[in-house]
Amino acid sequence: MTPHSESPHERHDIKAHIVGGGIAGLASAVFLVRDGGVPGPNIRVIEAAQLGGSLDAAGSPEQGYSMRGTRMFGPAYVLTYDLLDSIPSLDDPAKSVAQDTFEFWQAQPWYDKARLVEQGRVVDLSSWGFRNRERADLAKLMLQPEDALGARRIDECFEPHFFESNFWLMWGSMFGFETWHSAAELRRYLLRFLRLFPDLETMQIIQSTRYNGHDAIVRPMLRWLEARGVQFETGLEVTDLHFEPHEGGQAVRRIAGKRAGMACEIDVAPGDLVIVTLGSMTAASGLGSMTAPPPAPARSGAAWALWQRLAAKDPAFGRPSVFCGDVERTRWVTFTVTERGDGFIHRIEQLSGSPAGRGGLVTLKGSAWGLTFHLYPSPAFPGQPADCFVWWGYGLFADRPGDFVARPMVDCSGAEILHELYAQLGWQDDTPALLAQAHCIPCLLPYGTSQFMPRAPGDRPAVIPAGTTNLAVVGQYCEIADDVVFTVEYSVHSARLAVTSLLGMPHTLPPTYRGLEHPNALVDALRRVLA
Numbered sequence: 001m002t003p004h005s006e007s008p009h010e011r012h013d014i015k016a017h018i019v020g021g022g023i024a025g026l027a028s029a030v031f032l033v034r035d036g037g038v039p040g041p042n043i044r045v046i047e048a049a050q051l052g053g054s055l056d057a058a059g060s061p062e063q064g065y066s067m068r069g070t071r072m073f074g075p076a077y078v079l080t081y082d083l084l085d086s087i088p089s090l091d092d093p094a095k096s097v098a099q100d101t102f103e104f105w106q107a108q109p110w111y112d113k114a115r116l117v118e119q120g121r122v123v124d125l126s127s128w129g130f131r132n133r134e135r136a137d138l139a140k141l142m143l144q145p146e147d148a149l150g151a152r153r154i155d156e157c158f159e160p161h162f163f164e165s166n167f168w169l170m171w172g173s174m175f176g177f178e179t180w181h182s183a184a185e186l187r188r189y190l191l192r193f194l195r196l197f198p199d200l201e202t203m204q205i206i207q208s209t210r211y212n213g214h215d216a217i218v219r220p221m222l223r224w225l226e227a228r229g230v231q232f233e234t235g236l237e238v239t240d241l242h243f244e245p246h247e248g249g250q251a252v253r254r255i256a257g258k259r260a261g262m263a264c265e266i267d268v269a270p271g272d273l274v275i276v277t278l279g280s281m282t283a284a285s286g287l288g289s290m291t292a293p294p295p296a297p298a299r300s301g302a303a304w305a306l307w308q309r310l311a312a313k314d315p316a317f318g319r320p321s322v323f324c325g326d327v328e329r330t331r332w333v334t335f336t337v338t339e340r341g342d343g344f345i346h347r348i349e350q351l352s353g354s355p356a357g358r359g360g361l362v363t364l365k366g367s368a369w370g371l372t373f374h375l376y377p378s379p380a381f382p383g384q385p386a387d388c389f390v391w392w393g394y395g396l397f398a399d400r401p402g403d404f405v406a407r408p409m410v411d412c413s414g415a416e417i418l419h420e421l422y423a424q425l426g427w428q429d430d431t432p433a434l435l436a437q438a439h440c441i442p443c444l445l446p447y448g449t450s451q452f453m454p455r456a457p458g459d460r461p462a463v464i465p466a467g468t469t470n471l472a473v474v475g476q477y478c479e480i481a482d483d484v485v486f487t488v489e490y491s492v493h494s495a496r497l498a499v500t501s502l503l504g505m506p507h508t509l510p511p512t513y514r515g516l517e518h519p520n521a522l523v524d525a526l527r528r529v530l531a
């Protein structure tokens with residue numbers, strides 16, 4: 001891979017205010033410098049909480065590591081790899097993050113031999129368990145135009161038996177789909193990830209970064225941006241944008257916020273650009289401990305409050321409550337486990353037939369919480385000691401009582417989550433010994449799957465909201481035709497569109513992969529569906 005060269009023409013006349021320091025905001029800053037020639041010191045990134053947003057990871061072997069999410073990448077991540085190809089990797093500045101990720105995948109690819117496990121036994125996946133009606137429903141969903149689906153839910157497109165199929169258990173758990181989510185989004189996923197069908201159970205085309213997302217992506221990006229003079233301000237919550245008429249539309253002229261609880265304002269001069277991340281799937285998240293469940297969220301956080309305020313002023317900003325208005329339907333529990341000793345790791349390696357970090361996802365079929373987990377290759381964190389191992393998991397149905405722990409997952413401590421998981425594997429008798437080595441930190445994400453809620457046209461604003469002249473909205477809740485949310489790629493895509501549109505640059509984006517345009521992939525997928 002050849003590193004991207006930076007734009008030779010600097011545009012000193014332009015200043016940019018970026019609200020939100022997640023990957024969408026950081027990617028916007030990189031594109032402004034690299035492709036747009038905006039000098040780094042002219043760019044300010046404003047962040048209410050921590051830089052990196054959802055791409056967080058922290059902790060120590062003693063206190064336990066934790067991260068709210070994990071990251072699977074793949075060949076469809078064209079724009080992400082283009083971005084990361086410009087950024088030197090954490091350990092070796094001569095190698096880009098993209099190259100490092102690719103080499104890591106070549107050296108340690110996933111090959112899952114235990115994608116579904118039921119009562120401690122690996123499930124035979126030679127058949128995906130479809131009936132003919134379900135095959136037809138799946139084909140129908142993929143072939144009909146998105147407009148025809150409107151705000152329909154997934155369970156309005158299939159018979160109940162479909163959701164018991166091995167296909168659905170793998171697909172739904174891998175991407176985080178639940179039956180009440182958007183059928184239009186599922187359709188996009190089926191077409192975008194059509195190339196996955198032949199490898200669905202082995203997951204061998206899935207790529208991941210060498211370390212967790214924060215160390216592998218965010219730290220190198222921050223280093224690159226800081227070296228170019230980009231300014232960062234954390235602890236500043238943006239509460240509103242004030243507009244004035246401009247060129248037949250409206251331009252942002254002031255950014256209102258709160259710094260340490262005190263109101264503040266930032267002037268936006270004529271010619272300045274504003275890029276705002278709307279909404280956040282990790283807003284208002286909280287961590288529990290081995291002995292306590294995560295706390296209930298006190299408020300929805302800056303990201304949702306700002307979007308609500310903008311939408312109340314102008315319908316061009318869409319309808320945020322479609323996504324953040326039903327926490328019972330959007331909340332998710334994830335958990336990170338730090339092991340001092342290889343007892344659990346060794347057992348999973350034996351069960352799955354794969355060394356740690358090579359086996360991909362394991363979903364526990366029949367588990368009321370819909371438990372899925374995977375083991376990281378060591379080290380997942382730079383400096384992680386050799387006798388320390390990290391794994392990560394989640395439950396799709398956090399509101400249901402467990403099969404062995406009679407409480408909803410949201411109300412469980414780390415130890416209780418492990419109790420349930422060991423019991424699902426049939427290892428109840430060894431629970432005390434396994435618990436003695438483990439430190440499990442649960443995390444409650446009230447808006448974890450909010451981006452998947454059923455939506456209709458107009459619920460998500462365009463990247464350049466109609467009628468605005470110096471503003472772009474980025475992240476997971478703007479509308480980008482054909483692309484799929486709950487991905488880093490979507491946020492990077494939005495950033496690329498924001499920068500090229502605001503700077504009036506030619507749109508040189510590669511086309512989004514659409515399965516229906518690839519007959520070979522379609523045939524391969526069909527073959528697998530018919531098996």
Ligand SMILES: Cc1cc2nc3c(=O)[nH]c(=O)nc-3n(C[C@H](O)[C@H](O)[C@H](O)COP(=O)(O)OP(=O)(O)OC[C@H]3O[C@@H](n4cnc5c(N)ncnc54)[C@H](O)[C@@H]3O)c2cc1C
Pocket residue numbers: 019020021022023024025046047048049050051052053054055068069070071072073236237238239277278279280281282283302303304306334445448474475476485486487488489491
């Ligand atoms: C559990 C989980 C698993 C995932 N798995 C994958 C995966 O396998 N593959 C994949 O590609 N992606 C995955 N993702 C998704 C991916 O991590 C996200 O899509 C992506 O990180 C979102 O980035 P973002 O910058 O758009 O938003 P965020 O990460 O939400 O960042 C937005 C930032 O903006 C700040 N902000 C917002 N509004 C304001 C304001 N008004 N004032 C100040 N600051 C503000 C927030 O504090 C936040 O830090 C996963 C996510 C989770 C949670």
